[in-house]
Amino acid sequence: MAISLKGDQKLSTIPPTKSKSLRINLNTDIYGTFAEIGAGQETVRNFFRAGASSGTIAKAMSAYDKDFSDAIYGIEEDKRYVTEPRLKRMLRHEIDLIEDRLSRNKHPEKLFFSYANTVATIDFAKKFKGHGWVGIRFQLDPLEEYNEIILHLRFKETDARLQQETLGILGVNLIYGAFYLNDNPKELVKSFYDNLDEDQLEIDMINFSGPRFMYVDNRLMSLQLLKNGMTNAVMFGPDGINLLPAQILYKKNILALRGSFRPVTKVNMDMYEKSKKLFFAENKVTEKNTKIIFEITLSNLRAEGEINERDFLDRAELLCSLGQNVMITNFQQYFKLVEYFSEFTKERMGLAMGVYNLIQIFDEKYYRNLSGGILEAFGKLFYRDLKVYMYPYHDQNTDEYINSENLKVHPRMKELYKFFKNNGKLINIDDFDPKILDVFSRTVLKMILKGEPYWEEMLPKGIADTIKEKRLFGYSKSKLRR
Numbered sequence: 001m002a003i004s005l006k007g008d009q010k011l012s013t014i015p016p017t018k019s020k021s022l023r024i025n026l027n028t029d030i031y032g033t034f035a036e037i038g039a040g041q042e043t044v045r046n047f048f049r050a051g052a053s054s055g056t057i058a059k060a061m062s063a064y065d066k067d068f069s070d071a072i073y074g075i076e077e078d079k080r081y082v083t084e085p086r087l088k089r090m091l092r093h094e095i096d097l098i099e100d101r102l103s104r105n106k107h108p109e110k111l112f113f114s115y116a117n118t119v120a121t122i123d124f125a126k127k128f129k130g131h132g133w134v135g136i137r138f139q140l141d142p143l144e145e146y147n148e149i150i151l152h153l154r155f156k157e158t159d160a161r162l163q164q165e166t167l168g169i170l171g172v173n174l175i176y177g178a179f180y181l182n183d184n185p186k187e188l189v190k191s192f193y194d195n196l197d198e199d200q201l202e203i204d205m206i207n208f209s210g211p212r213f214m215y216v217d218n219r220l221m222s223l224q225l226l227k228n229g230m231t232n233a234v235m236f237g238p239d240g241i242n243l244l245p246a247q248i249l250y251k252k253n254i255l256a257l258r259g260s261f262r263p264v265t266k267v268n269m270d271m272y273e274k275s276k277k278l279f280f281a282e283n284k285v286t287e288k289n290t291k292i293i294f295e296i297t298l299s300n301l302r303a304e305g306e307i308n309e310r311d312f313l314d315r316a317e318l319l320c321s322l323g324q325n326v327m328i329t330n331f332q333q334y335f336k337l338v339e340y341f342s343e344f345t346k347e348r349m350g351l352a353m354g355v356y357n358l359i360q361i362f363d364e365k366y367y368r369n370l371s372g373g374i375l376e377a378f379g380k381l382f383y384r385d386l387k388v389y390m391y392p393y394h395d396q397n398t399d400e401y402i403n404s405e406n407l408k409v410h411p412r413m414k415e416l417y418k419f420f421k422n423n424g425k426l427i428n429i430d431d432f433d434p435k436i437l438d439v440f441s442r443t444v445l446k447m448i449l450k451g452e453p454y455w456e457e458m459l460p461k462g463i464a465d466t467i468k469e470k471r472l473f474g475y476s477k478s479k480l481r482r
Contacts, residue, residue: 014191014194014195015194017168017169017172017173017194017195018050020172020173020175020176020194021046021050022050022051023176024047024056024175024179025051025053025055025056027056028055028109029109029111030056030111030113030179031056031058031098031107031111031112031113032056032057032094032098032112032113032115033057033058033061033094033098033113033115034057034060034061034115035060035063035094035115035116036119036171037062037063037064037081037090037116037117037119038064038081038117038119038121039117039119039132039160039163039167041062042167042168042171043115043117043167043168043170043171043172043175044057044060044115046168046171047172048060058098058102066081069081072093073086073089073093076089082119082131082133084133084150087116087134087135087150088150090114090116091135091136091137091148092114092137094116094137095112095113095114095137098112099112104142108142109142110142111138111140111142112138113136113137113139113175114136114137115136116134116135116136117132117133117134117135117167117171118133119134119167121164122157122158122159122160122163129154129156129157130154130155131152131153131154131155131246132155133150133151133152133153134150134153134167134170134171135149135151135174136148136149136175138178138179140182140212144211145211146210147182147208147212148207148210149174149188149206149207149208150206150207151174151203151205151207152203152205152206153167153201153202153204154202154204154246155200155201156199156200156201156202157199157200157201166196166200169194169195169196170192170196170201173191173193173195176191177191182212185208185213185216186224189228190224190228192230193228193230198229198230202232203230203231204225204233204234204244204245205222205234205242205243205244205245206225206242207241208221217240217313218236218241218242219236219240219313219316220312220313222234222235222328223301223307223309223312226298226330232331232340233245233328233329233330233331234327234328235248235293235326235328238320238321238322238323238325239320240320243325246344248291248325249344249345250345251344251346251347252289252291252344253279253285253286253290253291253345253348254293254350255275255276255290255293255351255352256327256337256341256349256350256351256352257272257275257293257294257352257353258295258296258297258334258351258357259294259295260441260442261294261315261318261441262311262315262445263315263318263441263445263448263459263463263467263472263473264315264318264319264322264441264459264460265436265440265441265444265458265459266433266436266439266458266459266460267391267439267440268441269460270391270432270433270436271352271354271391271429272292272294274389274429274431274432275350275352275391275429276292278389278427279350279387282348282387284347284348285347285348289347292324292325293324293326293327294319294325294326295326295328295337296315296327296328296329298330299332301328314472317466317472318463318472321463321466322463332366333377334351334357334361334381335378335380337351338380338381338384339380342384348386349385349387350386350387351387351388351389352389352391352429353389353390353391355390355392355393355403358388358390358407358426361381362374362409362410362413362417363410364410364412374413378416378420382420382425387424387425387426387427388425388427389427389429390403390426390428390429391432392428392429392437393437394438396438403428403430404428439458443458444459445473448473448474449474451476
C-alpha cells in the first residue's frame with residue numbers, strides 16, 4: 001500500500017473515459033446501438049478502443065448523407081437535421097429495430113439502449129462554433145418502459161477535431177451516467193463534465209423522462225446546469241418542460257421582466273400588462289413574433305445564502321400557473337442579459353423594470369471590472385434596438401410618484417442619463433394603478449410566513465389559491481391568526 005505524506009493533495013476519483021467504457025462493455029446485459037451524425041463516430045470509438053465491445057455494440061452508424069438520413073429516419077417538417085425532434089426520431093427508430101430484430105425469449109435479461117447525436121461542428125470560416133443534440137433511450141429492467149435523457153450542447157473550442165473528441169467523451173459520460181448514476185440525477189448531470197473542462201462546451205438544456213425519472217423536476221435539473229457553471233441561462237415553459245433559449249428566441253422580439261417574484265404580486269403583473277401594451281405598440285413589434293420572459297437571476301436565488309430549491313420551485317410554480325416563460329440567468333448586469341439575447345435575434349428588445357433597478361443601471365460600481373467602465377456597458381446595452389419601460393415608484397414620505405422625469409441619478413451620470421432618455425430609450429409606464437404601488441413581494445412573503453391576514457388582496461387573481469392549495473412559501477393553515 002502506498003505511503004501517504006503530510007501535504008498530499010486529494011486526487012480526483014473520477015474514472016477515466018476508458019474505464020467508464022470498459023465497465024459498460026463488461027456488463028453482460030447492456031446492449032445497444034450508436035447513431036452519430038455530424039462529428040464522426042466519436043462516442044462509439046471509445047467503446048471499441050476500451051475492448052470487450054462485442055457484447056455491447058449491436059450497431060454503429062453515421063447517416064451523413066441527407067438522402068440516406070431521410071430514408072432511414074424520415075423527413076422533418078422544418079427540413080432541418082440538428083434538432084431535438086430529429087434526435088428523438090433517431091432514438092426511437094433504433095430502439096424499435098433492436099426490439100424487432102432480437103428475441104426477448106432468447107435475451108430475457110438484456111437491457112437495450114440507443115445512443116444518438118446530431119451535431120454541427122465549427123464551420124470552415126470559424127464564425128459558427130457549432131452545436132448539437134445528444135441523447136440516450138435506455139431501460140434498467142427488461143420489463144420496464146424506456147427512460148430518456150436528452151441534452152443540447154454548444155461547442156466552445158475552435159477546432160473541429162477537438163470538438164469531435166469532446167463530443168465522444170460527453171457521450172461516454174452520458175451513457176455511463178444513465179446506467180450507473182440514474183438514482184442521483186444531480187450527480188448524473190455533474191458527471192457530464194467528467195474528464196472535460198468548462199471551456200470546451202456548454203450544456204444549456206436537459207430533459208429527463210421515463211419511469212425511473214418520474215420524480216425528477218426538469219426545472220431543478222436546469223438549475224443544476226446553472227449552479228454547476230455549465231451554462232449562463234436556462235429556460236422553461238408554462239408546462240415546466242425545459243426549453244432551448246436559442247430555439248425559442250431565434251429572430252424574435254423579446255420583452256423581459258426581471259424580479260424576485262417571491263411571490264408574484266399585482267405590481268409585477270401590472271408592470272407586465274402595461275409594458276406589453278407599450279411594446280406591442282412599437283412599429284417593429286408584432287405579438288405573433290414576440291416572446292415575453294420573466295427572468296430571475298441566480299444572485300437573487302442566492303440572496304439568503306445557499307439556493308433554496310423549494311423556494312425556487314415555489315416561484316416557478318406560480319409563474320408557470322400564469323402561463324409564463326421563465327428564464328434563470330447568471331447575468332447580474334442588464335447589459336450581459338441583452339448581449340445574450342443578441343446572440344439569437346436582431347429584432348427589438350424591451351426591458352420592463354422599476355425605478356430601483358434603473359438606478360442600479362446608472363451606478364458605476366457595477367462596472368468596475370470593465371475596462372471601459374459604465375460607458376462600455378451602456379454601449380453594449382443601448383447599441384442594440386432596445387427600449388426600457390420604467391414602472392414608477394411611490395415615495396411614501398413625499399407622496400410623489402417617481403418616473404424618468406423626476407428621477408435623481410448621481411451628478412456624474414446626469415448627462416449620460418439625459419442622452420439616453422432624450423433618444424427615446426427610456427419610456428415611462430404612465431398608465432399604472434396607484435392603489436397597488438405600495439405592494440412589495442417581501443412584505444407579502446412576511447405576511448404569509450407569519451400567518452397574517454389580507455395578503456391575498458395583494459396578489460393576482462388565483463395566485464393566493466395556488467399558494468394555499470400547494471402550500472407554497474411556507475404557507476400553513478396552522479399559522480393563521482384568529
